[in-house]
Every structure is written in C-alpha cells, then in structure tokens.
Amino acid sequence: MSINPAPRAYQVVLDSIESDLRSGKLALGDQLPGERALAEQHQISRASVRDAIRILDVLGLVKTSTGSGPNSGAVIISNPAAGISQALRMHLAAKGINVREIVESRILLETWAAQMPPRNPHHAQQVIDRTAVLIMRMDDAQLSREEFHRIDAEFHVLLASMAGNTVVESMMESLRHSISHYVAESIPNDESWQPVVRVLRRQHKAIHHAFATNQRERAAQLIEEHITWFYSQTR
Amino acid sequence: MSINPAPRAYQVVLDSIESDLRSGKLALGDQLPGERALAEQHQISRASVRDAIRILDVLGLVKTSTGSGPNSGAVIISNPAAGISQALRMHLAAKGINVREIVESRILLETWAAQMPPRNPHHAQQVIDRTAVLIMRMDDAQLSREEFHRIDAEFHVLLASMAGNTVVESMMESLRHSISHYVAESIPNDESWQPVVRVLRRQHKAIHHAFATNQRERAAQLIEEHITWFYSQTR
DNA sequence: GCGCATAGTATGGTCAGACCACACTTCGAA
DNA sequence: TTCGAAGTGTGGTCTGACCATACTATGCGC
Structure with a gap:
C-alpha cells in the first residue's frame, strides 16, 4: 500500500x-x-x-x-472561458447538468453584474457607448444568424464587465458558449427565427436604456426577463 | 488556402x-x-x-x-467541478489572485444558494443532518488545520447543494479549491490561527441554525458576514 | 464438486524514435 | 540591396514496444 x-x-x-x-x-x-x-x-x-x-x-x-x-x-495566454465552456458543454451532453441550471446561473450572474455599482465610471461610460454600437449592428437585417449571436454575446459580456469582476465575466462567457450548440439546434433557422430576433432587439434596447439612465435595478429585471423569455422559446 | x-x-x-x-x-x-x-x-x-x-x-x-x-x-462520469476548478486555479495563478473578485463571487453564489427554496425537501433535510455532523467534527480540538479546511469546504458545498444547481455548486467548489493555496499561506499556522477557528465554529453554528429553522434570508446574511470576515483575516 | 493458486488476457501509462508540415532565419546569388 | 533557396527548430502524428495492473479462466489438489 x-x-x-x-x-x-x-x-x-x-x-x-x-x-x-x-x-x-x-x-x-x-x-x-x-x-x-x-x-x-x-x-x-x-x-x-x-x-x-x-x-x-x-x-x-x-x-x-x-x-x-x-x-x-x-x-x-489566458482564456478561461475556453476550458470552462468546453467542460460545461460536455457535461451538458452527458446529462450531468441540464439547461435549467445554465439558465439559472446566467440570470444569477448577469443580474448581479447589472445591479453592482460600476467599479470604474469611465469604463462604464465606454461600455454604454460601445453597446450602443452593437445594438445598431444587430439591427442590420442582412446579418447572418451566427453573426447576430456573436454580437449578442459581446453585448452581454460587455455589460457584465462593468462590475469589474473577471471571474464572474469568465463564468458568464462560458455559460453562453456552452449552450450555443443547444440554442442553434432548438430554434430552427427559418421563419420562426424572425419574430424572435425582433423581440430580442427590442429587449436589448430597453436594457441599454436602463443602463444609460442608470436604472440598474430595472436593468437587472429586464435582463432576467430577457434571458427567461429567450430560453422559453427554445423547445 | x-x-x-x-x-x-x-x-x-x-x-x-x-x-x-x-x-x-x-x-x-x-x-x-x-x-x-x-x-x-x-x-x-x-x-x-x-x-x-x-x-x-x-x-x-x-x-x-x-x-x-x-x-x-x-x-x-460527470464531475464538472474537476475541470472547472483546475481551469480556474491555473488562470488565477497566471493572472495573479485577486481576492476581492473571489470573495465577491463566493458571496454571490452562496447567498443565492441559501435564499433559493430547496428543490428537494427530502434532500434539504439530509443536508441539515449531515452538516450538523460536520459541525461536531470541526469542534474537535485535535483536528489538523488541513482537515478543518476540508470539512469546512464540505460544509459550504453541502449547504449550497440544497439549491439543486450543479453549475453553481461546481463554481463554488472551484473557487474554494482555487484559493485554498492562498488561504493556507496568508494565515500562519500558529497561535494566530486559534482565535480565528473559534469564530469560524461559532459562525458555522449560527448559519446551520438559521437553515434548520428555515430562516433562509438570515442564513444568507450570516454567510455573507462569515465569508467577508474570514477574508478580512487573511493578510 | 469445491477452493484456491496460477497462468492468461486486456487495460491504460509510459517510453523511444521516427517522419511530417510549418514558420521563421540565414545566407548566397543576382 | 533584394530576393529566393536552404537550414533549423517547432508542434503534430504515427509506430511499436514494454510495464503494472486487475480481472478471467484454468487446472491442480483435495
């Protein structure tokens, strides 16, 4: 022994x-x-x-x-999201975790980040400006769906970055990646996608407005509704 | 090309x-x-x-x-915490540990789990019973410090498992593993450790009591104080 | 028929040595 | 000086071998 x-x-x-x-x-x-x-x-x-x-x-x-x-x-390099999202995705496939848990966790992290007072006001203002640009780009009707999801992800991660916590930020990004395969499968890329994307655009704008006017609790609430609604569409 | x-x-x-x-x-x-x-x-x-x-x-x-x-x-098998904690630990090593972020994240996850209504009442009761045993074991004055930390970690993870979210549970466990090295270094294992462990025991008992009497909000508050206090001792 | 030591077999863990495609470095010819 | 060819070091892959381990089958002694 x-x-x-x-x-x-x-x-x-x-x-x-x-x-x-x-x-x-x-x-x-x-x-x-x-x-x-x-x-x-x-x-x-x-x-x-x-x-x-x-x-x-x-x-x-x-x-x-x-x-x-x-x-x-x-x-x-340091790309924490890569390893973690890979792990989450495989465990999702193995049924060791389920979608509910991912969605719950996303809401937890993102609403927390939204309500947190920005650690750096200058950076916060930059984020608000840059997310405004992302929102405009997501309005482009020619945008491919992959591109839309990519910008969408960037939008969420940027907002969360205001809280100034890289651990939370990495976890958020990982959660998003881990589930992208599932999302792509469960919402077919046909006419049923168009109404969804219109709602998403509207929600993004409302969230951005809440941030820009410093209504952080409202922003958190809108984000929760946004995430909950989106995953309610996947099935 | x-x-x-x-x-x-x-x-x-x-x-x-x-x-x-x-x-x-x-x-x-x-x-x-x-x-x-x-x-x-x-x-x-x-x-x-x-x-x-x-x-x-x-x-x-x-x-x-x-x-x-x-x-x-x-x-x-499916042991999500294994991969995540390994990834987190290495990245923290690469970037330099930021204790504030870890403490923030721990508080976020643990208070959330505490306030969440248990998904499975039977399991919740089991957790309360098992954590009671852990508290008794942590009272043992002969316990080595490593053993104390191990049981302490189990205590926290068990409580968080009531919420029934494997992802949150894995992230919690990962955070703990990732900084155990730091904790061990920053509180010397001498007479300064004894007063600390006495406070920790008292806090654990208060937290357990809040759970056992179903005062979940109070439990969350106590956990936040517990974590905040502990890290205020590391330096 | 039973019990038990033994040989057999399949597993992952490790090693050594080889070849490839690639990207940069060096150097010589124009 | 310019530019292309040869040189060098990198990770990526493959082959084939040997080891310790843990189960499985065998067959002996009773």
Missing part, C-alpha cells in the same frame, strides 16, 4: 508550470520551453510532456502553433 | 463521443471502447486517441483505470 498511488508523469510538468506562474517566472505572453527541452528537464518522455501541454491548451492557458520564431510553440 | 486549417486528430474522437452522449448511445457509467479499438475505428493512432481521453479525463467526464474488467478503462 504505497502512499504514491498514481503519480502521473504529466503532473510533474503541470505543477512546475503552475509554480512558475505563481512565482512570476512565467507570465502572459511568454513562450514555454520546447517539448523536447521540457522532457529532458523533467526526465520524462516527450509524450508525457505533450499530455501536460495538451491540458494547458484545453484549459485555455496556452496556445500552441508549429514553426519557429517568437510566436511559435506554446505561448501563455 | 485550405478550408481545413488544422483538424486535430483527437478532435475527431472528441466529437464522436460528444455526439454519442447527446444521442444517448453513451450514458453515465458506460465504459468507453478501449484505446486501441477507438484508434482503429477512427483510423488514427493510439497516441491521438489518448489525447482525447486525457482531455475528457481533465474535464471530469471520464475516469480511467488500468486493468481489465467492467470497472477498467475509461468510464463515463
């Missing part, structure tokens, strides 16, 4: 990198040593190093690319 | 498994085909199949074990 049940080889690399991140030896934008170098450093095979890198990749912590030069190899 | 920029080999397996999960061909508890079999099915190497399995493992979607028989190989 060993106290060392299964020391995965790749864990060594993962721990080493996490430690370097904490100590500041590695920072955003830095390049990781090459796989062959890491393998030699830790005295493990390149295959195991690749396991670790692959995990960091999926978690949205590094971006890998082939070739040589300053932008090649594994570069440290 | 190909339309096929970089079709990672492991993605094929991932897509196939996700699709099987959606269609119900694969369900929780099922065993995945062996790595060698999957490699042949998809006409890729075992190494690439392993990439896919490794990802599912990190995401908390499968559990792998060696040997043969019904419990060997890759078995489908």
Whole structure:
C-alpha cells in the first residue's frame, strides 16, 4: 500500500508550470520551453510532456502553433472561458447538468453584474457607448444568424464587465458558449427565427436604456426577463 | 488556402463521443471502447486517441483505470467541478489572485444558494443532518488545520447543494479549491490561527441554525458576514 | 464438486524514435 | 540591396514496444 498511488508523469510538468506562474517566472505572453527541452528537464518522455501541454491548451492557458520564431510553440495566454465552456458543454451532453441550471446561473450572474455599482465610471461610460454600437449592428437585417449571436454575446459580456469582476465575466462567457450548440439546434433557422430576433432587439434596447439612465435595478429585471423569455422559446 | 486549417486528430474522437452522449448511445457509467479499438475505428493512432481521453479525463467526464474488467478503462462520469476548478486555479495563478473578485463571487453564489427554496425537501433535510455532523467534527480540538479546511469546504458545498444547481455548486467548489493555496499561506499556522477557528465554529453554528429553522434570508446574511470576515483575516 | 493458486488476457501509462508540415532565419546569388 | 533557396527548430502524428495492473479462466489438489 504505497502512499504514491498514481503519480502521473504529466503532473510533474503541470505543477512546475503552475509554480512558475505563481512565482512570476512565467507570465502572459511568454513562450514555454520546447517539448523536447521540457522532457529532458523533467526526465520524462516527450509524450508525457505533450499530455501536460495538451491540458494547458484545453484549459485555455496556452496556445500552441508549429514553426519557429517568437510566436511559435506554446505561448501563455489566458482564456478561461475556453476550458470552462468546453467542460460545461460536455457535461451538458452527458446529462450531468441540464439547461435549467445554465439558465439559472446566467440570470444569477448577469443580474448581479447589472445591479453592482460600476467599479470604474469611465469604463462604464465606454461600455454604454460601445453597446450602443452593437445594438445598431444587430439591427442590420442582412446579418447572418451566427453573426447576430456573436454580437449578442459581446453585448452581454460587455455589460457584465462593468462590475469589474473577471471571474464572474469568465463564468458568464462560458455559460453562453456552452449552450450555443443547444440554442442553434432548438430554434430552427427559418421563419420562426424572425419574430424572435425582433423581440430580442427590442429587449436589448430597453436594457441599454436602463443602463444609460442608470436604472440598474430595472436593468437587472429586464435582463432576467430577457434571458427567461429567450430560453422559453427554445423547445 | 485550405478550408481545413488544422483538424486535430483527437478532435475527431472528441466529437464522436460528444455526439454519442447527446444521442444517448453513451450514458453515465458506460465504459468507453478501449484505446486501441477507438484508434482503429477512427483510423488514427493510439497516441491521438489518448489525447482525447486525457482531455475528457481533465474535464471530469471520464475516469480511467488500468486493468481489465467492467470497472477498467475509461468510464463515463460527470464531475464538472474537476475541470472547472483546475481551469480556474491555473488562470488565477497566471493572472495573479485577486481576492476581492473571489470573495465577491463566493458571496454571490452562496447567498443565492441559501435564499433559493430547496428543490428537494427530502434532500434539504439530509443536508441539515449531515452538516450538523460536520459541525461536531470541526469542534474537535485535535483536528489538523488541513482537515478543518476540508470539512469546512464540505460544509459550504453541502449547504449550497440544497439549491439543486450543479453549475453553481461546481463554481463554488472551484473557487474554494482555487484559493485554498492562498488561504493556507496568508494565515500562519500558529497561535494566530486559534482565535480565528473559534469564530469560524461559532459562525458555522449560527448559519446551520438559521437553515434548520428555515430562516433562509438570515442564513444568507450570516454567510455573507462569515465569508467577508474570514477574508478580512487573511493578510 | 469445491477452493484456491496460477497462468492468461486486456487495460491504460509510459517510453523511444521516427517522419511530417510549418514558420521563421540565414545566407548566397543576382 | 533584394530576393529566393536552404537550414533549423517547432508542434503534430504515427509506430511499436514494454510495464503494472486487475480481472478471467484454468487446472491442480483435495
């Protein structure tokens, strides 16, 4: 009965990198040593190093690319939503979580962010200006549905960013991504989509107006109705 | 300029498994085909199949074990907290921990869960009974500090589970895991820890009492004070 | 027929070594 | 000076091998 049940080889690399991140030896934008170098450093095979890198990749912590030069190899980025949304999506598929839970969580996070007093008034004003532009772009009748959803997501994330909490922001983004597949499937891209998008535009404008006039509680309420209504259409 | 920029080999397996999960061909508890079999099915190497399995493992979607028989190989589970907390922890390491954001998020999630009417009264009663046991165990003066934190975490997660939202529960658990390292560092394990733990015990009991007597709003308020106070001690 | 040690078999975990496509770097020819 | 060709280092993939493990089947002794 060993106290060392299964020391995965790749864990060594993962721990080493996490430690370097904490100590500041590695920072955003830095390049990781090459796989062959890491393998030699830790005295493990390149295959195991690749396991670790692959995990960091999926978690949205590094971006890998082939070739040589300053932008090649594994570069440290920070895209928390990538890993989390992937995880949520798979668990959704596996029925480990359900749509109700996602919607509940979205409402929780977004209404909280709406009611929170902005941490940075200057940034808040910028957000209000930029979301106004997004609303105009969503009015374009020529817009493809994918593009609409993309701008829609940006709209919501921008508003939430006013609260100045990146953790909440990342979770929100992840929730949106995780469920986009489901949304695309459950509302067919035909004539039934047109009435929906008209309501969404109206709701976005009302939400934006509430923010612009600093009626934050009303904004929160409108967001809750917006989200609830939208998912009531998916079925 | 190909339309096929970089079709990672492991993605094929991932897509196939996700699709099987959606269609119900694969369900929780099922065993995945062996790595060698999957490699042949998809006409890729075992190494690439392993990439896919490794990802599912990190995401908390499968559990792998060696040997043969019904419990060997890759078995489908659903442990959303695993992947999310790993992702969150690494990103916090990369960006530098912002305690304010963590505290804000914890308060948001836990007070929400406290105020939410229980989805399952029977389960709620079980939670109240089990948390009572945890409180008693935390009274043990012989308890190591690590053990105390472990039980403490279980206490909070259990209470939050009453709301019946796995996503919120996973996010909570992830937040706790992600900063346990920080907490352990910032409160030295000496005489300064003893007064803290006494207050924590008292707060836990008050929270439990509020739940047991169905004063959910009061419980939420106590939890907020509990979390705020605790982090005010870390520095 | 029963009990139990043994050999067999399939699993994931790890390793070594090879080849590829790619992107940048270097350097020589025009 | 310019520009194209060769060089070099990167991750991506593949092959084939060996290991420890955990179950399964065998067959021996009784």
